[in-house]
Amino acid sequence: MAEADQTPLLAIDNLAVHYPIGGTFRGPRRVLKAVDGIALTVAPGECLGLVGESGCGKSTLAMTIMGLVPPTHGRIRIADQEISAAKKADHMHLARTVQMVFQDPYASLNPRQTVRRTLADPLRLHGIGNKTEVEHRVADIMAKVGLRPEQADRYPHEFSGGQRQRIGIARALILRPRLVLCDEPVSALDVSIRAQIINLLLELKDDLGLSYVMISHDLGVVEHVSDRVAVMYLGRIVERGGWREIFEDPRHPYTRALIAAIPDAFRRRAVAGQKARGEIPSALAPPPGCHFHTRCPLAADQCRSDVPLLEPVAPGHLAACHFRDRATSLHGELVEP
Amino acid sequence: MKFRANLYIGGAFFATAVIVGVLAPVIATHDPVFDANLMNAELPPGWEYPFGTDAQGRDIYSRVVHGARISLTVGLVAQCINSIIGVSLGLTAGYWGGWWDDLVSGLTNLMLAIPSLIFALAIMAILGPGLVSLLIALGLTSWSYSCRLARAQVLSLKSQGYVQAAKILGYSDLRIMFTQLLPNILGPLIVIATLGAGGSILAEAALSFLGLGIRPPYPSWGSMLSDAREQITTAPWLSIFPGLAIFITVLGLNLLGDGLRDILDPQSRERTS
Numbered sequence: 330m331a332e333a334d335q336t337p338l339l340a341i342d343n344l345a346v347h348y349p350i351g352g353t354f355r356g357p358r359r360v361l362k363a364v365d366g367i368a369l370t371v372a373p374g375e376c377l378g379l380v381g382e383s384g385c386g387k388s389t390l391a392m393t394i395m396g397l398v399p400p401t402h403g404r405i406r407i408a409d410q411e412i413s414a415a416k417k418a419d420h421m422h423l424a425r426t427v428q429m430v431f432q433d434p435y436a437s438l439n440p441r442q443t444v445r446r447t448l449a450d451p452l453r454l455h456g457i458g459n460k461t462e463v464e465h466r467v468a469d470i471m472a473k474v475g476l477r478p479e480q481a482d483r484y485p486h487e488f489s490g491g492q493r494q495r496i497g498i499a500r501a502l503i504l505r506p507r508l509v510l511c512d513e514p515v516s517a518l519d520v521s522i523r524a525q526i527i528n529l530l531l532e533l534k535d536d537l538g539l540s541y542v543m544i545s546h547d548l549g550v551v552e553h554v555s556d557r558v559a560v561m562y563l564g565r566i567v568e569r570g571g572w573r574e575i576f577e578d579p580r581h582p583y584t585r586a587l588i589a590a591i592p593d594a595f596r597r598r599a600v601a602g603q604k605a606r607g608e609i610p611s612a613l614a615p616p617p618g619c620h621f622h623t624r625c626p627l628a629a630d631q632c633r634s635d636v637p638l639l640e641p642v643a644p645g646h647l648a649a650c651h652f653r654d655r656a657t658s659l660h661g662e663l664v665e666p
Numbered sequence: 667m668k669f670r671a672n673l674y675i676g677g678a679f680f681a682t683a684v685i686v687g688v689l690a691p692v693i694a695t696h697d698p699v700f701d702a703n704l705m706n707a708e709l710p711p712g713w714e715y716p717f718g719t720d721a722q723g724r725d726i727y728s729r730v731v732h733g734a735r736i737s738l739t740v741g742l743v744a745q746c747i748n749s750i751i752g753v754s755l756g757l758t759a760g761y762w763g764g765w766w767d768d769l770v771s772g773l774t775n776l777m778l779a780i781p782s783l784i785f786a787l788a789i790m791a792i793l794g795p796g797l798v799s800l801l802i803a804l805g806l807t808s809w810s811y812s813c814r815l816a817r818a819q820v821l822s823l824k825s826q827g828y829v830q831a832a833k834i835l836g837y838s839d840l841r842i843m844f845t846q847l848l849p850n851i852l853g854p855l856i857v858i859a860t861l862g863a864g865g866s867i868l869a870e871a872a873l874s875f876l877g878l879g880i881r882p883p884y885p886s887w888g889s890m891l892s893d894a895r896e897q898i899t900t901a902p903w904l905s906i907f908p909g910l911a912i913f914i915t916v917l918g919l920n921l922l923g924d925g926l927r928d929i930l931d932p933q934s935r936e937r938t939s
Binding site for chain 2: 395396397420421423424425428429431432433436437438439440441442450451454455497500501504
C-alpha cells in the first residue's frame with residue numbers, strides 16, 4: 330500500500346551515526362558505526378516496520394529521527410524540517426511533527442506526575458489553548474486511548490502495564506504529531522495485552538491519519554501492522570519492501586532466518602537451513618564484505634570481500650544480497666502439518 | 667492516612683527545638699550572658715537552676731534555651747546553602763556531562779579530600795569570627811555530599827523513558843531538571859540535608875571551641891559543650907544538657923527527613939480514588 334507518488338513525510342537519506350569509542354585514557358580510539366548509510370521513506374498514513382536484532386541500530390536510528398542524537402553524515406527530512414550533521418534539530422518545532430511511544434511503560438512515565446500533568450504540561454509548554462481547552466484536549470485524548478476521565482488525577486503506579494502504555498500513547502499524541510515512532514511498543518507487555526495495544530495503535534492511525542515507524546524484533550507484530558517493512562542488520566538495511574513481498578518472498582537470508590524464527594503453530598516455516606547461526610557480531614568490528622556472511626547459510630567467497638548493495642528484485646522490493654535472485658520463496662519449503 | 671511515627675515524633679522534637687528558640691526570651695528564667703555569679707558556680711540541677719549552673723554561675727537552662735537560636739540558625743541556614751550549591755552543581759553535572767561534569771566532579775573530590783572543618787577554619791580566619799562568617803564558612807564547605815548524591819541519581823535517571831519523552835516533547839534542559847529529575851531525586855537529598863543540618867550544628871560547636879565561631883559569652887550548644895569539656899567528671903550537667911539538646915534536635919531532624927521522604931514518594935501514598 331505504499332503511496333509512492335506522495336511526498337514522503339519522513340525521508341532519510343544516506344544517514345550514518347558513528348560513535349567514537351575510547352580516546353585519551355580510555356583505550357584505543359575506535360568508531361562504532363551504529364547506523365551506517367541508511368535510506369528510508371515513510372509516506373503520510375503509512376506504517377513502516379523496522380525489524381532487526383538487538384544491537385542492529387534500530388534504537389539509534391529512532392533517537393536520530395527524534396533529534397536526540399546528531400547524525401554523523403546524511404540527512405533526515407521530516408515534513409518541512411531537516412536534520413543533518415550541520416543542522417541541529419529544533420526540538421520545539423520537531424515535537425509537533427514527530428513523537429515517540431517507548432518500550433518500557435514502567436520507566437517511560439514520571440512517577441511524580443499525575444496523568445493530567447503528564448498530558449497537560451506539553452500543551453502549556455507549546456502554548457496550545459487556554460485552561461479549558463487544555464482540559465478538553467486532555468479528556469479527549471484520554472478517551473481516545475481508552476482511559477476514563479476520572480483516572481486523570483492518578484499517579485502512574487496506580488495503573489497496570491497496558492494502561493500505562495495507553496498513557497504513553499496519549500502523551501505521544503497530545504501535540505497531534507503526524508509521525509509516531511513506536512519503539513517496541515508491546516514487547517514489555519503481557520501477551521494478553523499486546524493485541525489490545527496494537528489494535529489501539531491501528532485505530533488511532535486511521536482516526537488521526539498518523540504515520541508510524543514500528544520498531545520491533547517481533548516479526549509477528551510487524552507483519553500485523555506494517556504496510557512496508559525494512560530489515561536492519563548491523564547498521565545497514567538488508568532488505569525492504571511491501572509487507573507481502575517481505576513475508577512471502579523474502580530474498581535476503583537474514584530476513585528468511587527472522588521469518589523462520591516466528592513461532593507458528595500451524596505452518597512449519599522453520600527449516601533448519603534457514604536459521605542464522607551464532608550471535609550478531611560486534612558493531613565495533615563488523616565482518617568485511619556482507620556483514621551477514623559469518624552467519625549466512627549461502628555465504629560464498631564473494632560475500633567475504635564485496636559489500637552487496639541494496640538493489641531491486643521487484644518494483645519497491647530491494648535486497649542487499651549477492652544471491653538475491655537465487656533465493657527460493659518460502660512457499661516451496663512449506664511443510665504442511 | 668496511615669500513622670507515620672517517624673514523621674510525627676521527628677516533627678515534634680524539631681518543632682520543640684524551634685519553638686524553644688523562638689520563645690527563648692520568654693521562657694528563659696535568667697539572662698544567659700550577664701547573670702553570672704561566681705558564688706553560684708557549678709551548682710548541680712535544683713529548684714532555682716533546673717539544669718544547674720556553669721563555671722561562671724550562669725543558668726544552664728537559660729543558656730540552652732538561648733543557644734537554640736544560634737545553633738538552629740547555623741544548622742538550617744548552613745545546610746540550605748550546602749544543599750542549594752550541591753544540588754544545582756550535581757544536577758547540572760549529571761545531566762549535561764562533558765567538561766562541566768569533569769570540572770564539578772574534580773571540585774567535589776577536592777572538597778572531599780580536604781577536611782571540611784579545616785577548610786571552614788581557613789574561611790573563618792579570613793572573614794573573622796561571627797554568625798554571618800560562620801554561616802558562609804559552613805555553607806561553602808560541605809556541599810560535596812549532596813552534589814555527589816544528586817549527580818549519581820541524575821545519571822541513573824536521565825536515560826529513563828520519561829526524561830527522553832520530555833526532551834522529545836520539547837522541554838528545555840532546565841525544565842527537565844526541575845520537573846522531571848528534581849522531584850524524583852528529592853527523597854534521598856532531604857535525608858542527606860537533615861543529616862547535614864545535624865552535622866552543621868556539630869561543626870559550629872567545633873569552630874566555636876577553636877574560638878572562631880560564636881564569640882564566647884553568647885551561648886550556642888556547641889560552645890557550651892566545648893566549655894564543659896574539662897568539668898565532665900566533676901560537673902557532668904554542664905555537658906549533659908546542651909548535649910541532650912543537640913541529640914534531640916538532630917534525632918528529630920533525621921526522623922523528620924525520613925518521614926518527609928515517605929510522603930514525598932507518591933508510591934507510598936494511598937490511592938486517591
